[in-house]
Amino acid sequence: MALSSITERSIFFRIYAGLLLVCFLVAFFGYFLMQAINQQRLQSYRESIATVAFYLGTASYDRRSVEEKESWLMAIGREFGSEIHVVPMDGLELKGRELKRLKEGKSVVRYDEISHHSMVYHAIDNDGSVLSAELDRINERQIHAVMGFLLDELQYYPSLAGKQARLAHLSQKFGYSMALLPLSTLGLDKEQFDRLNTGKAVLSFDNENQRPHLSVMMASTIPNEVLVVTVPLFNFFSLDVIISIVLTCLLLVSFGVYALIFPLERRLQLLQMGVNKVAEGKxxxxxxxxxxxxxxxxxxxxxxxxxxxxxxxxxxxxxxxxxxxxxxxxxxxxxxxxxxxxxxxxxxxxxxxxxxxxxxxxxxxxxxxxxxxxxxxxxxSPKMDWEMVCLKELLEQIERETNALGKPIAIKIKPPAQKVVAMADRRYLHRVVQNLAGNALRYAKSTIIISAGVKKGMAFVTVEDDGHGIPEADREKVFIPFARLDDSRTRASGGYGLGLSIVSRIAFWFSGNMSVDESPSLHGARFTMEWPVKQVGVVIVADELTGAKSEKKLIGTDE
The missing domain is CATH 1.10.287 (Helix Hairpins)
Structure with missing residues (x-):
């Protein structure tokens, strides 16, 4: 209940809570956006690697005769550690994107998140079929097989220059560095040298650069020339991706902050427009x-x-x-x-x-x-000297002062108990009751009744008379300055029409109200003033005053 009240009443609490919520939602969105982008990048990385390998594989397959193709598939399957098949493209349920990739000479990779296996498809030129294989994670056997495809591709280019030109073309086509380099420039150790001599692939990881990569080396058919393929390793936290995610999140936070601040700004603008109109006199x-x-x-x-x-x-x-x-x-x-x-x-x-x-x-x-x-x-607001006023003593004082005027009117009071008190400025409260009593004296026939008390946290004083009363339609007018409902009566009774206006203003500064109706017992006019027993903001002061009075009484008793 308290939190709901704070949320409803404090716009700044809502803004701060909204900003926190926006930051949380943006962070949540950023995390999943990063995951989605990385998954898409990883899929593209898989397909780019597979495209190089299966492009070379299908090229080698196409060069085989019909009789050799079946045995080639079996041999390459053993090299890859997985069976390789040729299947009709029409028999596959290909999506539009996958079909487009196959027509562009690129591989399609379908990765299974549960088994972590990948189905790879690559179209065979002018055949309407695709080369397919189910692969696990990339291992050294598969790398060796791909290097074998590349060496097989280079054997159709006899000269070194031809081989270099072909490698340059493939590098440009796939975006991976492929070159024949002199053995002396590679800085291999004895173990790596021995692996090259036995026809095995040598792997070398380089983590010193900003983008780590894997270099695969294999001896070529040209003496002292080594085929080197450099493959960048996949980086889940690419700088470009992180910058893009951060900028996107900042943009979303900006939109969220704007959405939170705009209503406040609009309301303040309306308030400013109101101030400007008032300044113009409207x-x-x-x-x-x-x-x-x-x-x-x-x-x-x-x-x-x-x-x-x-x-x-x-x-x-x-x-x-x-x-x-x-x-x-x-x-x-x-x-x-x-x-x-x-x-x-x-x-x-x-x-x-x-x-x-x-x-x-x-x-x-x-x-x-x-x-x-x-x-x-x-x-x-006039200066108020707030204190706890005993209503019984106040009414008794008014009774004495009114009787002292010598008017032939019976003054009756109905005071509350001695302990009934209310917070008020005694001087102004005395002025209220005195004005009401004087007003009643002018119009009463024989009797006026003055009463006071406290009910449900509200103090009240009431003055009623047995005069002609005030018509209901005119009861609000009696509090208007210089207003006279019956000019002849007012002139005869005296006064300027300010007494009740002053009483009304005192009631206002007491945070109370003034009302007039018909007396239920005397059937004349009854004026009532109500105000809070304790004024907001001065409760502590009033309690201290009450305590101080009690201490004085105790001291006087001891003496």
């Missing part, structure tokens, strides 16, 4: 949010930021218009009162006008304070 721009990974969270944050910026700008415009409207009335009254002071000589009347001016100035100060508070909460 605040309605939203980028697509796909999945739950880092880029999705970044896109979601960008969308939230764009909405917040748009809301701030709209709020600023509304606030500017509303403030200008709200300031105009008290300023007009002050101006009117000042004019009355200038024209009125009666002392008592002047005092009354002066009192009106003082009231309007106090009203302006109150409005300015409300505006500053709302702007502070709206412009960004």
């Amino acid at each position: 605040l309605d721009t939203m980028v697509q949010v796909a999945g739950y990974d880092d880029i999705a969270r970044l896109s979601s944050t960008f969308n939230a930021m764009t909405r917040h910026i748009k809301r701030l700008i709209e709020s600023q415009r509304e606030l500017t218009r509303a403030v200008s409207h709200e300031l105009r009335t008290p300023v007009a009254r002050i101006r009117f009162a000042v004019d009355m002071l200038a024209d009125d000589d009666d002392y008592e009347s002047r005092q009354v006008q002066k009192q009106y001016i003082d009231d309007d100035i106090a009203s302006l100060n109150e409005l300015i304070d409300e505006i500053l508070t709302y702007a502070k909460l709206e412009e960004g």
Whole structure:
């Protein structure tokens, strides 16, 4: 479950895991590609060796008379250590590639992976038949027989120059070095010299060069001239093949990396396009949010930021218009009162006008304070002094302060137990409950109820009254700055329409929410604020504060 969550939410984990998987798959592919290429190269090597031997063999067979051919096949079979047959080409189930090779004068080798035996076929010129033999691994007897075929081929060229020309032609035809070399240039030891004198083939391996090869030497019919055939040995790890495999693997890794990175690059480009549009002033721009990974969270944050910026700008415009409207009335009254002071000589009347001016100035100060508070909460995250607040003590404080106003309204509280606490900024939380209680006092007929508690990890405070309530269609509007649902009621009760907006913003910075509905017991309005009992990122700090308070209590008890 945890691994699935990491895979789903971390795009970089998916990229790293994808790269690892790509490297594994490419290595797996490279290994089998190397095996396949080497098998194909080994098959080509077998067929090239067989082509030289059976080309010379069929040439020797063609030169025999009809009576000699059967005995020749038996003799050569003994030399090879395997029976050699002449079979009709039509009787063989040849593939297209094999038929093409036979028509081109090349041998066909069918290798059996289980028995490690090879069936070799080579077409006989102008006969419609093929020379076939079942061979095991190449041994010295077969090499000796092939050298015998070559010597038999050279006897039809009497002069040394003719023999050299024929060998040069065969070397060019098959790609193997064949030449007659003076005995003195070969640097043979006594044992090798004796083998040459007895008509046996001498094998010499050379591993010093980059490409190891086998030199086969056999005495020719010309004195002191030795027939030397150089055959390159098969190298499973050819440099060309390794370079080709490495380049192919790198290309595949590049494609795999591109396939992993391209979606990320595309999503970042879309995010960049969204940023550019917002920079141009198009605040309605939203980028697509796909999945739950880092880029999705970044896109979601960008969308939230764009909405917040748009809301701030709209709020600023509304606030500017509303403030200008709200300031105009008290300023007009002050101006009117000042004019009355200038024209009125009666002392008592002047005092009354002066009192009106003082009231309007106090009203302006109150409005300015409300505006500053709302702007502070709206412009960004305010500094919160988080602590564990006892909800019972808070409600009792609000009850005392509200009763002190002397209004003929019954204040009832439903506090939780003493040990029920919630993480909050006490000053802002007090402001919320105080504003809600003051709002309820203005509209209640006889009773308001204040309650608080904790339920399923969420703390709440509720203030309800027995007033007329708020129509369901207008409940969202009460949190809009300077909004008044019933202008006559609001004017009569006072206020500027910012109190509930401030409460709503405080709830937002508490990571909570504010709601209004109908009171089930009093049938008026019920305002409820909910927020998490513990704030993300400050849990440890809160625990430390709680622990520190407990230690202080213990110390006080000891004293």
